[in-house]
Amino acid sequence: MPNAHDVLFRTLADPTRRAIFERLCREGEQTVGALTSQSGVSQPAVSKHLGLLRQAGLVRDRHEGRQTHYSAQLGALSPLIDWTSQMAGFWETRFDELEDLLKRMDQ
Numbered sequence: 001m002p003n004a005h006d007v008l009f010r011t012l013a014d015p016t017r018r019a020i021f022e023r024l025c026r027e028g029e030q031t032v033g034a035l036t037s038q039s040g041v042s043q044p045a046v047s048k049h050l051g052l053l054r055q056a057g058l059v060r061d062r063h064e065g066r067q068t069h070y071s072a073q074l075g076a077l078s079p080l081i082d083w084t085s086q087m088a089g090f091w092e093t094r095f096d097e098l099e100d101l102l103k104r105m106d107q
Helices: 004-013 015-027 032-037 043-055 074-106
Strands: 059-064 067-072
Touching (some): 004 043, 004 074, 032 067, 043 067
């Protein structure tokens, strides 16, 4: 069973999917048609990408008549934010240790 990090990394690894998600983050709720018009890929491809983003919890869909509106769910990024914070702390500690070692070597 893949963990949340794996699902999010895998989902956002595709550049088209990432661009769709980024556009929803920047511009707010969009229809499939609006997303397709500037994506450079076909409407069925955009719909497939949106389905994968929805499965990963990164977007939410809302139906209004015959239109489906998609919006980014920024809270879904929290496992990645936690992971990057942990990695940043790890590397800061390593660099501090390296700096201490280099200072000792200079003495």
